[in-house]
Amino acid sequence: xxxxxxxxxxxxxxxxxxxxxxxGLFGPLQKLEHxxxxxxxxLQNLGIASYYQGLTLHAVLNAIVWTTxxxxxxxxFVIPHSLKRELTNPKLNIAAFYIMVVGxxxxxxxxxxxxxxxxxxxxxxxxxSPFFYIGLTIFVVGxxxxxxxxxxxxxxxxxxxxxxxxxxxxxxxxxxxxxxxxATLGVAVELLVFVIPWSLGWIEGTDPQMNRxxxxxxxxxxVYFWLLPAYLSWYGMVPKQVGGKLFSEPMARLxxxxxLVLSVPVGIHHQFLDPGIPQRWKLLxxxxxxxxxxxxxxxxxxxxxxxxxxxxxxxxTGLLGWIRALPWxxxxxxxxxxxxxLFAFGGISGLANASYNMNLALHNTTWIPGHFHLxxxxxxxxxxxxxxxxxxxxxxxxxxxxxxxxLAQAWTxxxxxxxxxxxxxxxxxxxxxxxxxxxxxxPYASGEWQPLLIESLVGGLILGVSxxxxxxNMIGTVTQKKQAPAPIEMPVAEPYRNDxxxxxxxxxxxxxxxxxxxxxxxxxxxxxxxxANMELTSPGFKxx
Amino acid sequence: xxxxxxxRNFIIASIVLMFVFAVFILVSSFVMxxxxxxxxxxxxxVNPNTVATPGVSPWGDPVEERLRQVGPNQYEVYILGxxxxxxxxxxxIPKGATVTFYVTSKDVIHGFDLQGTNINMMIIPxxxxxxxxxxxxxxxxxxxxxxxxxxxxxxxxxxLVVEP
Amino acid sequence: MKDKxxxxxGTIALLVIFILLIIILWGNVFLTLLSxxxxx
Numbered sequence: 096x097x098x099x100x101x102x103x104x105x106x107x108x109x110x111x112x113x114x115x116x117x118x119g120l121f122g123p124l125q126k127l128e129h130x131x132x133x134x135x136x137x138l139q140n141l142g143i144a145s146y147y148q149g150l151t152l153h154a155v156l157n158a159i160v161w162t163t164x165x166x167x168x169x170x171x172f173v174i175p176h177s178l179k180r181e182l183t184n185p186k187l188n189i190a191a192f193y194i195m196v197v198g199x200x201x202x203x204x205x206x207x208x209x210x211x212x213x214x215x216x217x218x219x220x221x222x223x224s225p226f227f228y229i230g231l232t233i234f235v236v237g238x239x240x241x242x243x244x245x246x247x248x249x250x251x252x253x254x255x256x257x258x259x260x261x262x263x264x265x266x267x268x269x270x271x272x273x274x275x276x277x278a279t280l281g282v283a284v285e286l287l288v289f290v291i292p293w294s295l296g297w298i299e300g301t302d303p304q305m306n307r308x309x310x311x312x313x314x315x316x317x318v319y320f321w322l323l324p325a326y327l328s329w330y331g332m333v334p335k336q337v338g339g340k341l342f343s344e345p346m347a348r349l350x351x352x353x354x355l356v357l358s359v360p361v362g363i364h365h366q367f368l369d370p371g372i373p374q375r376w377k378l379l380x381x382x383x384x385x386x387x388x389x390x391x392x393x394x395x396x397x398x399x400x401x402x403x404x405x406x407x408x409x410x411x412t413g414l415l416g417w418i419r420a421l422p423w424x425x426x427x428x429x430x431x432x433x434x435x436x437l438f439a440f441g442g443i444s445g446l447a448n449a450s451y452n453m454n455l456a457l458h459n460t461t462w463i464p465g466h467f468h469l470x471x472x473x474x475x476x477x478x479x480x481x482x483x484x485x486x487x488x489x490x491x492x493x494x495x496x497x498x499x500x501x502l503a504q505a506w507t508x509x510x511x512x513x514x515x516x517x518x519x520x521x522x523x524x525x526x527x528x529x530x531x532x533x534x535x536x537x538p539y540a541s542g543e544w545q546p547l548l549i550e551s552l553v554g555g556l557i558l559g560v561s562x563x564x565x566x567x568n569m570i571g572t573v574t575q576k577k578q579a580p581a582p583i584e585m586p587v588a589e590p591y592r593n594d595x596x597x598x599x600x601x602x603x604x605x606x607x608x609x610x611x612x613x614x615x616x617x618x619x620x621x622x623x624x625x626x627a628n629m630e631l632t633s634p635g636f637k638x639x
Numbered sequence: 640x641x642x643x644x645x646x647r648n649f650i651i652a653s654i655v656l657m658f659v660f661a662v663f664i665l666v667s668s669f670v671m672x673x674x675x676x677x678x679x680x681x682x683x684x685v686n687p688n689t690v691a692t693p694g695v696s697p698w699g700d701p702v703e704e705r706l707r708q709v710g711p712n713q714y715e716v717y718i719l720g721x722x723x724x725x726x727x728x729x730x731x732i733p734k735g736a737t738v739t740f741y742v743t744s745k746d747v748i749h750g751f752d753l754q755g756t757n758i759n760m761m762i763i764p765x766x767x768x769x770x771x772x773x774x775x776x777x778x779x780x781x782x783x784x785x786x787x788x789x790x791x792x793x794x795x796x797x798x799l800v801v802e803p
Numbered sequence: 804m805k806d807k808x809x810x811x812x813g814t815i816a817l818l819v820i821f822i823l824l825i826i827i828l829w830g831n832v833f834l835t836l837l838s839x840x841x842x843x
Contacts, residue, residue, distance in 0.1 A: 399811075400814040403811050403813045418813070439821060440828075447832045450829070456836045
């Protein structure tokens with residue numbers, strides 16, 4: 096029944112993994128450079144002109160291509176299996192894949208030709224080749240088409256099952272795509288209205304403050320696009336994998352609705368130190384951002400309680416003894432649990448970033464990459480690895496090639512990430528060392544930074560090894576001759592309690608209206624202000 | 640909707656914690672005056688294409704005139720960011736001076752992070768970034784560009800010298 | 804096997820540790836901010 100969607104899911108996930116492999120290669124190179132070992136001069140023979148071109152590739156491939164393809168692939172698998180019906184219009188989702196590939200190629204070629212060394216936020220008035228921006232637009236449109244295919248399937252299911260609540264996994268996936276649809280409007284306006292015409296020479300100048308604001312309208316909900324699929328697994332799959340149950344399914348649904356409503360009206364917390372935004376809008380969005388932290392705290396309670404049920408079902412006793420009874424021999428569980436622990440720290444550093452004037456101490460220091468390697472780099476990526484440890488065998492119909500290797504991969508990622516992110520956080524907080532910089536060549540770098548740079552380097556190298564372990568296992572799994580002894584099933588968590596959940600957790604309208612109102616209130620006035628004061632004076636600069 | 644009593648207490652505790660942190664933040668910004676840059680700025684906006692032209696704006700003045708004393712121990716300094724240097728790149732002030740920084744860019748977005756202080760601002764062409772600090776401890780303080788601005792980004796910095 | 808509804812004691816213990824960690828780490832950054840002085 097699921098042949099088409101399984102195959103499409105495999106293609107999306109495979110392409111995402113290929114992107115992460117290439118993007119990931121630059122990670123250790125960057126850490127080496129910071130510590131004073133510059134391998135980029137040798138790389139020039141391979142076509143990598145600079146650290147900054149490498150950094151652009153690293154971020155675009157890891158934070159955009161890997162994530163989006165994996166997430167769409169994951170949902171392409173999850174939604175049909177959760178709803179127990181194939182995609183309504185598979186051609187739509189197949190077309191989406193091809194559109195995204197076209198967008199990817201159109202974006203990748205300028206980056207590889209060193210025509211788009213603008214980093215993944217592409218702040219104007221640094222100006223890349225128009226194909227870079229057009230490629231990104233096409234890529235995003237492709238992801239919309241995938242979402243429309245999912246929405247169509249969801250709507251059909253609802254017609255076929257009137258009055259029934261949507262199964263949790265499909266529900267979470269559809270909310271994530273709805274959030275993505277809303278979030279991408281910001282970057283779509285930035286690209287279509289301002290940046291692409293300017294890069295083509297149709298408009299002479301641009302307003303960098305306006306463009307930044309439109310980007311960050313998108314840039315914060317982007318991280319929830321990344322995070323919600325991980326939460327979906329933690330809520331909706333991992334409890335089953337540990338022999339437990341989802342402690343509170345209604346609260347889990349509520350959390351997804353809250354993210355739909357609160358993820359967008361907060362983007363200005365990335366711009367607390369921008370000169371062109373009036374204080375009252377920074378303060379308002381600071382308030383919304385603090386509210387946005389609450390659903391993640393709720394997730395902590397619900398997920399840990401679900402794990403506790405499993406641990407105690409497996410015979411664990413005592414206040415914390417049940418932790419040891421969890422299935423630590425299952426790499427899918429171990430990777431995801433270690434991801435949760437790393438995320439706890441990432442969430443804390445994120446809370447600091449959200450704290451309005453606290454940004455004065457943190458913004459654009461290495462604290463920031465310290466933070467996001469714990470979140471997108473661990474909560475999301477390590478969880479996706481954990482999902483891959485059952486999903487890739489399922490899609491290939493072959494067993495995971497080497498279970499012990501997978502466990503080693505999860506633990507080395509954990510240790511490597513602790514070392515690297517600790518080094519980066521400390522370097523940023525204590526020494527205000529800047530991010531996005533060739534620190535190894537910086538005249539202002541202090542000898543005092545060296546121990547932390549070495550700690551970061553060791554962590555980064557361990558992460559590099561961990562990544563190789565992951566790819567070895569993936570390749571081993573799909574290329575081996577062995578077949579899976581029994582069909583692998585998608586883990587689906589059951590709810591702990593069977594209370595009926597209230598109707599307002601199953602209707603879209605009030606939530607969508609609330610989301611729209613909050614976005615209008617938080618962004619309407621500030622975008623109007625920026626538009627009224629807009630000066631399209633900046634020409635493009637190619638400074639690499 | 641059933642909510643476990645302990646879960647409800649945790650939700651309440653989380654919300655209370657957010658409010659407590661928010662109070663600390665608001666006190667530190669409005670009472671202790673650890674404030675972020677903001678718009679609008681009394682000096683208004685600038686055109687990055689002409690801002691460095693002599694006679695058009697303070698950032699077009701000769702480098703020696705960019706640091707101005709405006710009162711006993713009160714200074715203003717007009718710093719221009721460009722790929723990949725600040726102008727002036729070295730500023731000398733006496734101990735105890737209060738300095739208001741006015742920084743803009745004539746090309747792309749830069750950063751301005753003054754070590755040892757909370758002066759950390761995005762420098763956006765067309766916009767003026769301003770914050771103030773008092774320097775009670777003699778020494779050398781580097782101000783560093785912390786936003787990617789091209790191939791020479793890592794060399795972009797200046798020095799503030801506080802004389803004893 | 805029917806689970807009897809149990810109080811999630813271990814969860815609460817871990818979350819108390821987590822909240823303490825938040826307070827300590829956030830507080831550390833806050834004190835660093837304060838130590839660097841006013842900007843207004």
